[in-house]
Amino acid sequence: MAPTSEPLTAARILEATEEVLRRHGPAKATVVDVARALGVSHGSVYRHFRTKAALREAVTERWLDRTSASLSGIVAEDGDPEARLRTWFTTLFEAKRHKAGDDPELFATYMVLIGEHSAVVDRHIADLTGQLTTIVEDGVRRGVFASASPAVTARAVFDATGRFHDPCYVRDWEQPGIDDEFEAVVGLVLRGLRV
Template structure:
């Protein structure tokens, strides 16, 4: 007889994501998550003290998937300008996929991100730190000119928000969006060049 896998925070988060996919943010409960795992809701609360903590953790997990993908680009060997273009294109593509591949889950996570401002702020901080690393590398190699790489990275993030901020998700599948992205990307890179 096989023994059940131990209950870990990761297993709870996987089950929570599936419950959210089925029921949506408004109807999903900790009891639903516990039922999906075959445990009591008290067992789930041993790992996550509150429903809000569980929802924050599953939101962080969802956002971190993008951060991890982008971090590989940051540590890659491309020249800084190519790396910046690649990173911004990968961010846009990741957001397009999240919104387009599973619109119901994207809508659910949009609700969760509104509930978890601190998680979102940390995610944005991580993304702008990654951009800062790229911009600083460009400055160090003489490809970019800026007296304040962190401020410039934040400006790049803000200037491209139409292509990654979920409030613009309805625009991401419209005709011409790729051309609009390319134009903003070219303008942004020209502004950083030495």
């Protein structure tokens, strides 16, 4: 990233950090590299992020939040809860596959960073299961889904579909037949939720 005369913001620092991580990987990327990419001193970066760990945590959270944001619109829709749930899982699976396939080096880097920042991952999973809870609650309210506890059901559904969004299964995502397997699992989950 070439230095610009734009004001230094947290967002610009995170963009530069992502580029530095892509180029150098998590083991070699430093705050000095980020500052150099921005054309500023490393002290300027530290004014926004007090430590290297805080910077790495923020860039990891930003990466995960992109997925959450793409799903939140589906949750906000007023359509059929079953169709929304199917679309939500399809969108999640596609987002994860694109992250892994479109930029494998950066995906590998983020897998390292995620391992360092389990609280960020916990918040991400809580956000995703919260979104699912909202859809399940709507389904129960409309008489489409049966669930005594939508939050428990949402977490169970999230866990049951883990093969299609948990990064530990990344090698499976490009295997022949994975789309059929995905459809079978989501179909089974939806049948299990119906009243």
